[in-house]
Amino acid sequence: MSAAPFRAIDPASPIRVLIAEDEPNLGMILEQFMSARGFAVTIVRDGRAALETLRAESFDVALLDVVMPEVDGLEVLRQIREEPMPPEVIVITGNGTIETAIAALKLGAYDFLSKPYRMAEIEVLVKRAWEKRMLARDNFHLQSRLRRTTADPQFLTQFAPLRAVLSLIDRVAPSASTVLISGESGTGKDLVARLLHARSDHPDGPFVDLNCAALAEALLETELFGVERGAFPGADQRKVGLVELAAGGTLYLDNVGELDLKLQAKLLRALETGSFYRVGGTQKVQVNVRVIASSTRDLSRMVQDGTFRDDFLHRINTIRVALPPLRDRIVDVPLLAMHFLAHFGEQFGQRSLRLSADATSVLERYRWPGNVRELRNVMERAALLATDGLVSALDLPLGVDVGGAARPTPVLAMESVPESRRDDARDAGASFVDPLSTDGLTLEELERRHIAGVLDHTHWHQGRAADMLGISAKTLYRKIREYGFKRPAGGART
Missing domain, CATH: 3.40.50.2300 (Response regulator)
Incomplete structure (x- = not known):
């Protein structure tokens, strides 16, 4: 919220x-x-x-x-x-x-x-x-609203690298250091922010969050820092900003990469000095607040492009928490699916819901471009459609056939390609696998052929290929090693 x-x-x-x-x-x-x-x-x-x-x-x-x-x-x-x-x-x-x-x-x-x-x-x-x-x-x-909505935040995982991340959270939570959480949309950045607050030295202090992408640029400054009466037409009374409301607690800036350079500079000054001026104000406001930020974007690349301040990045990047996408932690899919199924089953009056073997197989083979958020929505639908307490593969609208063959996996789908790369994907036919020749092919072979086609199309520019595929560069590098691809001589560009 x-x-x-x-x-x-x-x-x-x-x-x-x-x-x-x-x-x-x-x-x-x-x-x-x-x-x-x-x-x-x-x-x-x-x-x-x-x-x-x-x-x-x-x-x-x-x-x-x-x-x-x-x-x-x-x-x-x-x-x-x-x-x-x-x-x-x-x-x-x-x-x-x-x-x-x-x-x-x-x-x-x-x-x-x-x-x-x-x-x-x-x-x-x-x-x-x-x-x-x-x-x-x-x-x-x-504070009262927060206690009602997030009384006991939990991050469920059996994935060893992510358990190491949770261990890091336990160590840094009691400090006042700023934390930057990175990861794709739906990987649990908001939950990590609430965990950091709940395990901090001020868990009863306010937790105030702002989605920097949800407000118009002109409104963000007054929302963050407040405004004095008469500062501009329509400012009929003083308004306290979110930074001031978070005093003694935590301010969570989601999608921090959406802040403009001017506002980044003002926030940097506030973090460095512990004080700021309301919009239109002349009296300095002193605050003691811990800042947590998150982003789905590569802020280092934004610094290189001149759209993000390097000094502000250094200030909010004291502690870095990187969350892996759900496709890289398939071991957690059944665990999370059952957790959400139990939650929605209780909510809908079906307490003993369970997954069939074919449903579990489909869940594990799906690529989850929407990560945990998408899995939660899928299980909500499954809980509503389940027959006799059993969720089958037919209750899962994931485009993966029950028998083992599959329609093109979601990593190949146009919806998973970022807006900035969709024209390239359309020019290339969106998929590099002929849908008429996929009979009998496994999901793995479909993926291998498609990735090979994208790499050829981009002349092995791995950053561009990863964007077109809708996966991280790290995941693409791992796939290249898994499938034994060899970069052609003279065609290497990263």
Whole structure:
């Protein structure tokens, strides 16, 4: 999900203020002034009434006189700070001393004000105290939503290299180091980010995530850093950004390669200094936040192309976590399939779902261009279509025949070819295997012939061939070795 500021109350509603003042004339003047400026004001004349009112109703800000009958203002402050989500408190006294001010601040007061004071000063303090309270409520509700949705993140695998990656996650999670997670779409980058947060030293802090590819470029800066009131037409009130909301926790930037160079520079500065300015603001905001980023793109190549800052890459790449595609960890396919089947079976009221032998075989032979996300969707469909609790190969819409022969494997399909290479693929006929001559060929032989054709077409340019095939360069290199391909003399280009 893309986190956005969560308001527990309507931000357009008036700020609710309690005034506890035992001097009738001063209390009346203060009440009239605040009410005239749009505040919802309640006034009481002694400390006990203040305590009873604060416990009976919800207020944003409380103005407490120190010297009051029955219970003084500092005792009221002490008791209400023990309540859940108490209001921000401004302590007022006619006998202001340093000792009283220190005592009030130690008890959790937002500020301390001595009489006589200017009414405009009271108004400014109340608004600032309300803004602090709204930020606290935002963080509280973001944390509550996270606990409900991701109470126990798990990464299931039997693949030894991936288990080593999980071991690395356990070691680096408690640190404050930035982490860059790379891998194809659907390999589990979001889950790794949540694991890093859950196993960090601040698991109860906020986890705020932003998909950098989901917002227009013009909106990303205000979404990340917030905006001051009046910064531009339509900015009618201050908006707190996601960096500020993530203070004391984790900010997860998914698809970080989509950020423009200007925003990369501002984020780099914020990470280096621990501070930033809201859009249109002049007051520096200090934050302590751990950043985790992820990308499906080759950021090093983007640096070479001038579309990604090398200093920003160095800053977010302190720890690198590379996730393998599902086709490289076929051993995990049955494990994950049964996990998702159990999940959706319980959700759909079919608790004892199981996979047939032919279904398992089809799952293991499929190439999974959509990785774990695609497998999850396939198992959701299978759980709905299963007959008598058994998922068969016919329930799996994967294009792999039950008998062992197969239609062209998805690695050959146009859908797996990146947009930037589809014209090349169409020019080459999309597939280098004649569909009329595939009878009796195994899936492996189909794949071997197609890869050989693509390599010939690209004059053995392995990077371009890998893009056309929809696989990583590393996987292509492994396939070349497995099939014993020999690069022709004079045709080598990587």
